[in-house]
Amino acid sequence: GSYTAAPHGLVADAPTNGEIGQDPDQTYPSGDDSPVGVQKIDYPISGAAFVRWELVIPGDDDIDLFLENSSGVIIAASTNGGTDELIELTLPADDTYTMVVHGWSVPNAPLPYTLSYWEVPLTPGGSLSIDSAPASATIGTTGTIDLSWSGLAAGTSYLGAVSHTGDVGLMGLT
Secondary structure: OOOEEEEEEEEEEEOEEEOOOOOOOOOOOOOOOOOEEEEEEEEOOHHHHHHEEEEEEEEEEEEEOOOOOOOOEEEEEOOOOOOOEEEEEEEEOEEEEEEEEEEOOOOOOOOEEEEEEEEOOOEEEOOOOEEEEEEEEEOOOOOOOEEOOOOOOOOOOOOEEEEEEEEEEEEOOO
C-alpha cells in the first residue's frame, strides 16, 4: 500500500540540573521521602511523538528515575545499578508528567546531576529532512529512507523521529 515517511525534530536537549542526597530507606515511594533524597520535576507534554529522559553519572552513586502521570501513578521506572537511567515514551498522552529523581545510594551528598530531556513533536517539521523514501510498501520487503539535517549547534545533543504512515494511518516511529 501507500507509504509516507515524515521528519519530526530535531529537538535539542533541554536539561534540568539539580542536587540529590540519600533517601534513608532507599525506597520510593515511602513515608520518609523528602526533598533531600527525592526530587520531583513536572513536565507538561502535549502533541509529542516521542519523549526521552536520560541521566548518566559515572561512579558508584546510584540515582533512580520514576515517571508518574498526573494521577500520581508510576507509569515507568529506570532503576539500573549505578546511574545509567533512561525512560522513553512513544506517542504519550497529553498530560503533566512528574519525573522523580531518587537518591538510592548517594554516599557523598549532595550529588550534582543533569537530567537530559527531549520532546519530539508529533507535527512533522524541524531541521530533520527526508531526502528520499519509498512511496509504497510491500510486506516482507525493505526500503531505504535517506535523511539529512541542518542548523544544529555543535556540542548539543539532538533527537528526532521519522513517522511511517500508510493506508491505515500511523504505523510507527523510528
